[in-house]
């Protein structure tokens with residue numbers, strides 16, 4: 001079958017929206033999904049800086065949602081016509097997968113970032129028959145269709161706004177999962193969120209939904225205004241004595257902090273803003289050594305990296321859609337939709353901070 005997709009051919013060029021070909025249907029355990037929408041995530045854009053490790057040309061996009069149109073074999077657990085959100089790929093067999101921690105799968109990087117499962121490589125090509133990377137994050141959803149392992153697809157209620165649900169598979173999952181799973185925040189807790197982008201604002205919404213108190217730190221006034229509308233106390237990242245200010249706002253220090261910025265200064269400030277035995281989670285990938293200032297880990301404070309919100313997508317995504325239905329996780333307020341044909345405009349707006357979460361509609 002032929003369908004439209006956004007192809008990234010080089011690390012420097014804009015996306016090219018063109019026809020691609022799927023030369024075989026879903027294999028055993030896979031499904032073919034007609035994509036209703038796909039969020040754009042920082043990790044898609046980071047491919048441009050991957051220094052050759054993520055193979056091109058490729059169809060990126062890993063926050064897809066859509067309708068099952070074909071199943072590969074009888075054992076996918078899904079039926080034609082069902083609505084699904086697509087999440088990251090994992091092997092299902094390693095110690096982490098067996099321990100319900102698929103984000104720490106031994107094959108996470110290979111399956112998601114570096115070309116995916118090679119066994120059906122030849123079936124996905126451009127219109128001229130030229131090879132495309134087999135799969136990105138188990139899906140490649142900047143396209144009208146995607147073939148994905150059924151393992152990564154989460155069935156959702158058909159009454160939900162399907163085209164907007166894709167970011168629940170990565171960006172929103174990451175922020176909300178950090179708060180709900182990694183921290184287990186609840187009433188009486190305080191969570192300081194550094195960086196009010198899609199991941200940070202999802203963390204803010206999850207904090208409020210959990211009955212805890214959120215502080216949001218950012219340098220963009222419009223992001224702080226949005227965080228305030230989501231019930232966070234807004235704090236400018238250049239405020240004098242930022243850690244002291246957050247400690248005053250949180251009655252002696254935040255129980256939890258989440259850094260989405262990767263900034264060494266803010267990470268040190270986040271640790272200083274924690275109360276004793278507080279926990280700082282990092283979600284950004286660090287590209288340099290992290291200098292920790294003297295004393296920042298004293299008093300039982302701890303720091304850890306959190307991938308994909310420590311989530312089992314099949315458990316967390318229904319929880320988040322349930323919170324949305326109850327009016328307690330209004331993720332749709334972070335989204336602006338673009339036709340897939342306007343993907344380069346969406347990327348520009350994303351890089352310029354003009355949109356929190358672009359969702360591309362094929």
Ligand SMILES: [Zn+2]
Nearest residue numbers: 091094097105
């Ligand atoms: Zn695994």
Ligand SMILES: [Zn+2]
Nearest residue numbers: 041043170171
């Ligand atoms: Zn992502």
